Amino acid sequence: MNWNVIREYLPLYIEALGLTVKIGWLGIILSIALGLVCALILYFKVPLLQVIIKIYIELFRNTPLLVQLFFLYFGLPKLGIRITAQTCGILGLTLIGGSYMTETFRSGLSAIDSIQSESALSLGMKKHQVFFYVILPQAISISIPGFMANIIFLLKETSVFSAISLMDLMFTAKDLIGLEYKTIEALFLLVVFYLIMLLPVSLLGTYIERRVRYAAYGD
Amino acid sequence: MKKRFLTKIVSGISAVVLATGALTGCGSSDSSTTTANNADEQVSESVDTTENTDTAEETSANYRTLDEIKESGVINIGVFSDKSPFGYVDENGDYQGYDVYLAERIGEDLGVEINYVSTEAASRIEYLQTGKVDIILANFTVTEERAEEVDFALPYMNVALGVISHDDNVVTSLDDLTEDDEIIVISGTTAETYLEKEYPDIKLQKYDAYAEAKTAFENRNGIAWANDNTEVIAFSIENEGYEVGIPSLGSADTIAPAVTKGNETLLDWLNEELVSLGNENFFHADYEATLLETYGSEYEDTLVIENTELP
Missing domain, CATH: 3.40.190.10 (Periplasmic binding protein-like II)
Structure with missing residues (x-):
């Protein structure tokens, strides 16, 4: 291990970390939003829309992100739609993430026993009150571990961005190996930087999970 | 409560340690018997390794003679x-x-x-x-x-670098590029090394593989594509609408x-x-x-x- 090489590479990795985190978190925030909307549509069984969303989920959960990125980045320009590599990365993460988040949140909603809404209704609560004060808080707290797992999964999925010329952490490492053949240093930094990006998320996830568990009924 | 919990952990750990100890014990005796069984096969390999250790410092050579x-x-x-x-x-x-x-x-x-x-x-x-x-x-x-x-x-084979562009916007010199122009290169090629070194101000759009770089170039994601001149000449001959504006760049190399x-x-x-x-x-x-x-x-x-x- 040559520490001079590592010092020389550090700025490149920091830049790559910045790009990865920026695209990753934008994608994650948007995918959570998309997931919530889609899950609510499924929960309330909105006609037509729920069919479209079911198709969307199956399509995006059962194809790799790489394939989706190829379609967005190389396919769309053929149809006359031009988006930059960054937009494409964010859009790709949002779409695959949205499908996972929908499923997680939907399972959280359906985990709430129907006896609870029945009891709430019999106590005289309005339908929207039942949903917002009884079902939703519990569903969110049940979904949190799944959300955190999805977030880590999405951040790791950024490693396929090299296919669309985005200099994320993975591509920076590969590119440096191809340019200067300092494999050990480049891979060492790659692992370190992925840990820098993911460990805090993982620890935060554990903390949040512990905090929100109080919301669950009957535990 | 807490004390009992601690004793539980301690006893758990010691049980694991004991178990691994026992397992590794078995493991080593197992491996000695397998070595005996494979001894015939390993004779030739061990001869090679002794030869290698004499000549080189690395004991595990990463190649086959x-x-x-x-x-x-x-x-x-x-x-x-x-x-x-x-x-x-x-x-x-x-x-x-x-x-x-x-x-x-x-x-x-x-x-x-x-x-x-x-x-x-x-x-x-x-x-x-x-x-x-x-x-x-x-x-x-x-x-x-x-x-x-x-x-x-x-x-x-002989080779140099070449730069190809769309024929309605031909790049004939790398000095004429504006700030927004990006040149497509493939990661790990001599074109990338050359441009990184000689033209550090030019923005490079890097791709992993030929297929991706090709598609990106066809889609006009970059103004031009720098690669081995053999490759870009072949591309301009095989495909309509492209022109090799810089047929030879950098030093003449060999393959x-x-x-x-x-x-x-x-x-x-x-x-x-x-x-x-x-x-x-x-x-x-x-x-x-x-x-x-x-x-x-x-x-x-x-x-x-x-x-x-x-x-």
Whole structure:
């Protein structure tokens, strides 16, 4: 291990970390939003829309992100739609993430026993009150571990961005190996930087999970 | 409560330690019996390793010697699978091209089967250093930096860099580029190294593989594409609407087979093979079989190198 090489590479990795985190978190925030909307549509069984969303989920959960990125980045320009590599990365993460988040949140909603809404209704609560004060808080707290797992999964999925010329952490490492053949240093930094990006998320996830568990009924 | 919890943890840990101890004990006795069983097979290997330790410091060499390759009956050759007409997979799923033509002949003369390993530009050195392939025949340009990491045999082709662009917006000089113009390159190629070094201000758009760079260039994601001039000339001939604005950039280089650093038996054999092939004008035949269709005969003598004697 040559520490001079590592010092020389550090700025490149920091830049790559910045790009990865920026695209990753934008994608994650948007995918959570998309997931919530889609899950609510499924929960309330909105006609037509729920069919479209079911198709969307199956399509995006059962194809790799790489394939989706190829379609967005190389396919769309053929149809006359031009988006930059960054937009494409964010859009790709949002779409695959949205499908996972929908499923997680939907399972959280359906985990709430129907006896609870029945009891709430019999106590005289309005339908929207039942949903917002009884079902939703519990569903969110049940979904949190799944959300955190999805977030880590999405951040790791950024490693396929090299296919669309985005200099994320993975591509920076590969590119440096191809340019200067300092494999050990480049891979060492790659692992370190992925840990820098993911460990805090993982620890935060554990903390949040512990905090929100109080919301669950009957535990 | 807490105390009981602690004792539980401690007893749990000690149980795990004991169990692993017992298991490793069994493991070591097991392995000694297996070594005894395999002793016959291992004799030849251990002889080789003792020879290696005498000559080199690294005890675990990451390559197979010529004899080991012949004995196994299979040679692993790293080639491109997406770089027509040098190394590509045809519609029947067979490897074809200028590099593959040479690979086929090497396999034939060694008397072994060929296992083609598809490589990307950036991983060619890695594949050799980790012993995943015995020879790289993937349009590998000889450079000083690379020669520190792998051993090159005699060259079999000339190459320089070239820049291709769409014919309605031809780039004829890299000094005319504006700030927003991006040049497409493939990660790990000499074009990337050259532009990084000589034109650090030009924005590069880097791709992993030829196929992706090609599509990105067709989609106009970059203003031009810099690559080996053989490749960009072939592209402009095969596809309508493109022009090679800069046909020769940087220094004239050569392309050669590469083996893992220190694999002298294979390197020596390759050099002798390349000389004997040169003497029968093999690479002209190779050109005519694989490249003529793309380039016509005008490039034959500028591209092909025939080695007639060992240096």
